[in-house]
Amino acid sequence: MSTQLEVLQNALATALGDRVTTVVALGEVTLTVKADDYYAVMLALRDDATLAFEQLIDLAGVDYLTYGEGTWDGLRYAVVSHLLSVQHNWRVRVRVFCADDDMPIVQSVMPIWRTANWYEREAFDLLGILFDGHNDLRRxxxxxxxxxxxxxxxxxxxxxxxxxxxxxxxxxIYQPVTIDPRENVPRVIREENYGMK
Structure with a gap:
């Protein structure tokens, strides 16, 4: 008898093939997809009856600049989405890297899940990731x-x-920052009986 996680992995492999790289860790499935295949994969995740991910429950941008304490040598920006299938009671995480670090851009999934609207605006505002096809991309x-x-x-x-x-x-009015950089040095208390009664 196969577990629900194995059933999900098989359904993903059948529906998506080699368009994704799958990693299973801590009982969770993470799919990594290329930017060119992102929209088609997300559409398949929603529309394929064996998967049926009806809900986008989260979408966030990630900056990998200092990931691994600076040892990361891949693309800098990614968009990570969390999908939920109520019908099958399973979840999946989808990660797509922006192909260009100077102009991070991926396809908007707002036509697939309307909940992506504010999530994509947040990723644009806080990280500067652009979403092609988003009809109201503003801060x-x-x-x-x-x-x-x-x-x-x-x-x-x-x-x-x-x-x-x-x-x-x-x-x-706006003006250049006038805060002087400083170091905060914690106060050290060296009394033997400090805090004791």
Missing amino acids: ILTDYGFMGHPFRKDFPVSGYVEMRYDEAQKRV
């Missing part, structure tokens, strides 16, 4: 004048600009 968490993408590993912790209310102009 969702940062303001419209924000410079850069704050979840990129090379984004400075202090940012590039800060905003403040200018009393003379009676409006909010």
Whole structure:
């Protein structure tokens, strides 16, 4: 008798063939797909009756710049999606790497699952990943004048600009960051009886 995980693996292999690379770890299946095959694979995952992944439950962008403490030598940006089949009661993770690190772009899956709308906007806003075919790709968490993408590993912790209310102009203005970089040194308490009563 085969387990549900084995049934899922067989169904994935039959439906998707060599368009994906499958890894099973900790009882979870992760599919890695090439950017050119991404949309077709996601459509097959939803429409194939043996798979029936009706729901996209999460989609996020990933920056692999410092992954493995800098030992990563693959493409920098990826999009990771989590799919759920209510009918079969199983899940799968799908990872696709953006083919170009300078202009990270993948096909939007919003026509397949409408829930991808805000997830893709978040990945665009925070990591700068573009989704081809998304009809409303604009910032969702940062303001419209924000410079850069704050979840990129090379984004400075202090940012590039800060905003403040200018009393003379009676409006909010942007200016270069004025925070002086400093090191926080923890205070060391060396009393023998500290905290004891």
